[in-house]
Amino acid sequence: MTLDTVLIKRNSNFHHGNLRQTLVSAATNMIAENGIESLSLRKLAEKVGVSRTAAYHYFQDKNDLLCAIAANGFRRWQQSLDQLNANQLPERDKFEQYILGYISFATHNPEEYELMFGRCIWKQSKCTPELQDISHTTFQRQVEMIEYWQSIGLVSGDSPLKMAQVIWGTLHGIAKLFIDGVYADVGRAEEIVISALPMFLVSKL
Amino acid sequence: MTLDTVLIKRNSNFHHGNLRQTLVSAATNMIAENGIESLSLRKLAEKVGVSRTAAYHYFQDKNDLLCAIAANGFRRWQQSLDQLNANQLPERDKFEQYILGYISFATHNPEEYELMFGRCIWKQSKCTPELQDISHTTFQRQVEMIEYWQSIGLVSGDSPLKMAQVIWGTLHGIAKLFIDGVYADVGRAEEIVISALPMFLVSKL
DNA sequence: CCAGCAATTTGACACTGTCAAGATTGATTG
DNA sequence: CAATCAATCTTGACAGTGTCAAATTGCTGG
CATH class of the missing domain: 1.10.10 (Arc Repressor Mutant, subunit A)
Structure with a gap:
C-alpha cells in the first residue's frame, strides 16, 4: 500500500x-x-x-494536549539551535544570534512560548513524560552552549550552570515582559536584549 | 456614630x-x-x-476582582520600596537589597506576583484604571532608582530606561523561572540573582 | 408603621471538562 | 462474499463555571 x-x-x-x-x-x-x-x-x-x-x-486530559503542543514547541526550538550550531559564524556572532533567536522565537509564538515555560506545565505532576524529556534535553543543550562560550573566554562568570541560568532568566524575563505588554513603548524586544548583551561578555565589544 | x-x-x-x-x-x-x-x-x-x-x-467582572488584588500587591511592593529608600545603607547595599527584595517578594507571593505581571491583566483592555495607575507609578519609581544609581556611578549602562528594563527583565525572568519550578535543583532564587548582580555594576565588587 | 432605597439573593443560561455507555467504521476472518 | 471484531468515534449526562435579569430582603427616614 x-x-x-x-x-x-x-x-x-x-x-x-x-x-x-x-x-x-x-x-x-x-x-x-x-x-x-x-x-x-x-x-x-x-x-x-x-x-x-x-x-x-x-489525550488523557486537556492538559495532556497542551503538553503535546509545548513539546512540539521545544522540538522546533531545538531545530533552531541545530541550525545555529551548523553555521560557520564567529562564536561571538553565534552568541548574538542565539540571544536574538530566543527573543524572536518567544515573541513570534507568544502563546506557544507561554505553554512551554508557563507554570501550568512544568510544575509537579502536570507534565507529560514526553514534555519533561524534551524540555530537559533542551535546557541541557543550552547549558552546554554557554559552557563552551565560557571555555573560549567569550562569556563571563565562574559557574557555567549559574551563568546559563542567569542568561536564560534574562532572556525569559525580557521576552515575557515584552509579550505581556509591560514594555509599553518598546517596538521590538530585540532592542532591549541587544543592550543587555554586553553584560554577559568578558570583553564588552 | x-x-x-x-x-x-x-x-x-x-x-x-x-x-x-x-x-x-x-x-x-x-x-x-x-x-x-x-x-x-x-x-x-x-x-x-x-x-x-x-x-x-x-466588581464588574471576575477580572475586575483580580485587578483589585493585583493593585493591592503593587501597594505592598511600593511600601517595600519606601522602606528601602528610608534606610541609611550605602547605595551599593541598597541596590543589593532592592534586588533581593524583589526576588523575595515574588517567590513568597507567587500567585499574587503572577497576577501583577501576568499577561491577563496588563494587556489591552483587561486592566482597571486603578491598576494601570499604580503599576505605572511603580515602574516609574524603579526607573528613577536605577537612574540615580547610574548617576552616582554604581550601575552601568548608557540609557537609564533601557538599563531599568534589562534589570527588571532579569529579575522577572529569574523569579518566574524559579516560581514555575524550571530551576529544578535550585533551593533559593536568591542564589542565582546574587550571581547576576555584578553584571549590573560598574565596578564588579 | 410604612414607603422607598440600596444591598443581596434566586433563577436562569450558555459554556466548560470529563466520564460511561452506546454506535459506527474499516479490516479480518471463515 | 458476508459476518464478526476491535478500534474509533459519538451521544447522553453531570458537576462546575461566569454572568445577567428579576425578585427579595433588610434598613432608614417620614
Missing part, C-alpha cells in the same frame, strides 16, 4: 485517520490566534469536525 | 457591610493557597458566606 492510497483512504473516511496530529496542529493554530485561555476542547472538536470527546482517545 | 457601633452593626447584619474589602482579602488568601486558576467566584462567595453573585455589586 503506497502513501498515496493511505492519503486517499484517509480522505474518504468521514472519521479522520490521524486525528491526534490533526488535533495538535489545529489546537496550535487556535492558540496562536485567540490565546491559550480561550481554547476549549469543544470548539477545537467542532473546528476539526469531530465530536466533543473524540480527543479523549488520544 | 463611633467606629465601635459601626463594627457592631456590621456584625449584627447578616449581610456584610464592607463586602468589597472582605472579598478582596478572602480571594487573596484563596489564591495564595490553591493558585489563581482554582479561584471561582462561587467558592469565594461561599467562603465569605454570601450568595454567588454578591461580588457583582462591587
Whole structure:
C-alpha cells in the first residue's frame, strides 16, 4: 500500500485517520490566534469536525494536549539551535544570534512560548513524560552552549550552570515582559536584549 | 456614630457591610493557597458566606476582582520600596537589597506576583484604571532608582530606561523561572540573582 | 408603621471538562 | 462474499463555571 492510497483512504473516511496530529496542529493554530485561555476542547472538536470527546482517545486530559503542543514547541526550538550550531559564524556572532533567536522565537509564538515555560506545565505532576524529556534535553543543550562560550573566554562568570541560568532568566524575563505588554513603548524586544548583551561578555565589544 | 457601633452593626447584619474589602482579602488568601486558576467566584462567595453573585455589586467582572488584588500587591511592593529608600545603607547595599527584595517578594507571593505581571491583566483592555495607575507609578519609581544609581556611578549602562528594563527583565525572568519550578535543583532564587548582580555594576565588587 | 432605597439573593443560561455507555467504521476472518 | 471484531468515534449526562435579569430582603427616614 503506497502513501498515496493511505492519503486517499484517509480522505474518504468521514472519521479522520490521524486525528491526534490533526488535533495538535489545529489546537496550535487556535492558540496562536485567540490565546491559550480561550481554547476549549469543544470548539477545537467542532473546528476539526469531530465530536466533543473524540480527543479523549488520544489525550488523557486537556492538559495532556497542551503538553503535546509545548513539546512540539521545544522540538522546533531545538531545530533552531541545530541550525545555529551548523553555521560557520564567529562564536561571538553565534552568541548574538542565539540571544536574538530566543527573543524572536518567544515573541513570534507568544502563546506557544507561554505553554512551554508557563507554570501550568512544568510544575509537579502536570507534565507529560514526553514534555519533561524534551524540555530537559533542551535546557541541557543550552547549558552546554554557554559552557563552551565560557571555555573560549567569550562569556563571563565562574559557574557555567549559574551563568546559563542567569542568561536564560534574562532572556525569559525580557521576552515575557515584552509579550505581556509591560514594555509599553518598546517596538521590538530585540532592542532591549541587544543592550543587555554586553553584560554577559568578558570583553564588552 | 463611633467606629465601635459601626463594627457592631456590621456584625449584627447578616449581610456584610464592607463586602468589597472582605472579598478582596478572602480571594487573596484563596489564591495564595490553591493558585489563581482554582479561584471561582462561587467558592469565594461561599467562603465569605454570601450568595454567588454578591461580588457583582462591587466588581464588574471576575477580572475586575483580580485587578483589585493585583493593585493591592503593587501597594505592598511600593511600601517595600519606601522602606528601602528610608534606610541609611550605602547605595551599593541598597541596590543589593532592592534586588533581593524583589526576588523575595515574588517567590513568597507567587500567585499574587503572577497576577501583577501576568499577561491577563496588563494587556489591552483587561486592566482597571486603578491598576494601570499604580503599576505605572511603580515602574516609574524603579526607573528613577536605577537612574540615580547610574548617576552616582554604581550601575552601568548608557540609557537609564533601557538599563531599568534589562534589570527588571532579569529579575522577572529569574523569579518566574524559579516560581514555575524550571530551576529544578535550585533551593533559593536568591542564589542565582546574587550571581547576576555584578553584571549590573560598574565596578564588579 | 410604612414607603422607598440600596444591598443581596434566586433563577436562569450558555459554556466548560470529563466520564460511561452506546454506535459506527474499516479490516479480518471463515 | 458476508459476518464478526476491535478500534474509533459519538451521544447522553453531570458537576462546575461566569454572568445577567428579576425578585427579595433588610434598613432608614417620614
